[in-house]
Amino acid sequence: MNTISKLTIAGVLSLGLFTAQSCVQDDDYATPPIECNLPSPNISLADLVSKVTAGSIKLDANKAIAEDLIVQAYVISSDETGNFFKTISLQDKVENPTTGIQIEIDGSNLYNSYPLGAQVQINLKGLIVANDRGVMKIGSVDPQYTVGRIPSAVMSTYMVKTCEAIQTIKPKVVSSLTDALKPENLNTLVTIEGVQFSDPDGDKTYGVSGATVNRVIVDKKGKETDLLNSGYATWYADVLPKKSGSITVVVSRYNSTYQVFIRDTKDVKFDQPRFDVGGGQNPGGGNDTEAANLLFKGSDFNVWADFLSSINSFGLVKDTYATSGVGVGRDNTNALLLKGTPKANDYVFTTIVNNTIPAAPKKITFYVKGTSGKSLSLNVYKSDKKYVVYNVGDLSNANVSLSPIDANQYTGKIDTKGEWVLVTLNIEGVDIQKTAGENIFALKVGKDEAYDLVIDNIKID
Template identity: 45%
Template sequence: MKNILTAFAAILLLNSCVKDDDYATPPFEQYICSEEWTTNRTISEVIAEIGSSSLYTFPADGEEIVFEGYVISSDETGNFYKTISLQDSRENPTKGIQVELNKVSLFNNFPIGSKVRVKLNGINGGITNGVYKVGGTYQGGVGQLAEILVADHVKRACDDDTSLTPRVFQGITSVLNNNNVNTLVTLEGVQFVQAELGSTYSEPNQTTNRTLQDAEGNEIILRNSSFADFAGDLLPEGSGRITGVMSKYNSTWQFYIRDTSDVQFDQPRFDVGDGGGGGGDNDQEAANFLFNGADFENWANFLASLNQYGLTSGLAVQGIGTGRDGSNSFHFNGTTGDTNPYVFTVKASAATIPANATKITMWIKGSSNKSLSFNLDTAAGRVYYNVGELNSSNKTLTTSANNQYTGAINTNNEWRLVTLDITGMTLNTANDLLAMKAGSGTTYNLHIDNIKID
């Protein structure tokens, strides 16, 4: 009888506590927090200690090594995964760092704006593809810290201030600074490139790059996970401001949003002028790939689009992560012999040619002491396009009488848009279509990407 009475009393107590069906997020005080550690390092000092090492292990013994930062990322919508980005101040930060944790739903313990302390003793730091990280180990670099160790090394401070003020940048160029990696920024006066309108944030089953541009034609990649809640949402067609976390992959700058509430494109689209660098005049980029594999993402598709001679051996490879959008490129990185070689020739049967097409476009970046030439086969016969000098400006080519390789290429590590004017031409639908040729006795180091027709 005593046990029955005890259970009945417990039920009465429970019912007296639940007054309604309001199960709102608990107040801050109910989050697990800790003031156990004392901060004795800044993020800048941690980065300086790591230096250029890809894997640096902090001393396990001795004094506690603790830094603190403010959470600017969130995995709540699925665009971040098992990572949090911390910056060193709620406003006007000077440095940021990435913390890799083998734990999901991190937003429950480390919501945006919360102060977090990290104890580094016995764990690792390193720089990976241009980004400073701390965590565990993976393939000789920094990986995710085991879930069982998270509570021993990462704690939320008992501070209920979650305010953050992103730094605002007009356009794109001024934000491209290593000190801005893993900090929260707002880009003003940007839009998605015309060619991507009508697309969703991400393609199914793959992380997808979308491209933001400013009025000068400068660009930055917006990375979107296919697991994000907003992956299937259409890109907004206007222009405006976007807030997110700066990142990079080697030399390619990248940008991540937490949710679509970070995107406020409520202004009309603007015309893109030639700002003189970084792929200006991007509004001139064509809408359709000329042939299967013309974005060089799938190397097998590209090779299957070539005629029976294939890719000339020793002249080119797939450039992994070196493409215009941070993905892949055609990397022409060989030395030619005594003759002017055909690097590759695309079959007409592999091409998709829209009616009344007026241009073929491609992006080129890199350097060589001789230039490139293209053969284009049409119903009226073969025509030739010679790139000539290619340096600080985009370039539109008209037909020439023959192949020529005069002029050097040096784009100063910027992408340049090369356009072949095909107005009024009827292109081949059988046999060969487009060939790329190079000058003899020359070492080439060029990246080519996104060969399109419009």
């Protein structure tokens, strides 16, 4: 562990630590604090994140900060009820923050030293600051991890609570999950209005003993996200509210997938009647609602064996980039995961007719989430055993409707910004194959570019 060695910084900070510990002897934070004489911060949280991202901060041989940098921020999470574990989320302002960050600490009961609303000062020299699986974090040097946990025994060497009075953090208020789940809101406190639990009757409680579980929240437009709840939280066995309302969360992300955390069930204020998602059309419904018209058996990918049994004699692509994505589907069940760099313009799979095909179908739809350097090409087979081609092209976080083109193409890039995007293939007027056992649908990828996509719920209407 690289500790503070510069006399000028260490001396001032040590004085600050001594004063900080002596200026408030108890936890009566309402008492006006006295001056703690801490050194002034010399970098903002926003500048820190920007410079780390750009690689413009001097690092030592261990990739730790080599400069005497001091940053100041406010505590917005708490491990008091057990839903946060060995981590604290910080944001740069009490209200309307611009930047948030997470600090890793190998200790418990952190709320005693760093309570909600406290202003803290962090001396960054010797610490790691890096993006770890989608979230910017501060931590220690640990060869096993991108960002390690700072040992609690030396934590006060790096982070101290200032003597500023405890503040009431004012969450940013938004009216949809789309507005909440944005990069600028990571590790900040956000209140989302007009949401409800997707399946309170089925899930029953916030969590289960001893394990972290996801409980899906959904907004009025059908957008969903996971609320992560620890089985060690004091409230894990509390019954999920069945009404709708607002929820105050710390926004987080795992790789490209957004997720949220509450500090306590007091953050959940569901006191309004439940609403019909998407005006009753349920565009954000999960596998249970979307599986009514599956194009082929297993096209919701929940049962991998069903999917494999629907593929023609050529089988699944021999390369290993196409696998079962366990738990990454639209309702936390399973999906098709494409993760790797294809060496050829591969047919990932071609499926046969083994489900009932409507007499005059108008569209085939499926959901996509993730990124890829090239796009997807889809083949829909006709009764004459020839096929029509659809190229997804450039795909962002907006739903698309596609018409046939002349040949397979892989031009375009995909980046759904961590959201599920609905892709619709217009097959109205296509004499689609209906004979059992004949080819009906194929998915192709382009070569020599990385794919990190999740595909779910291929259906026909």
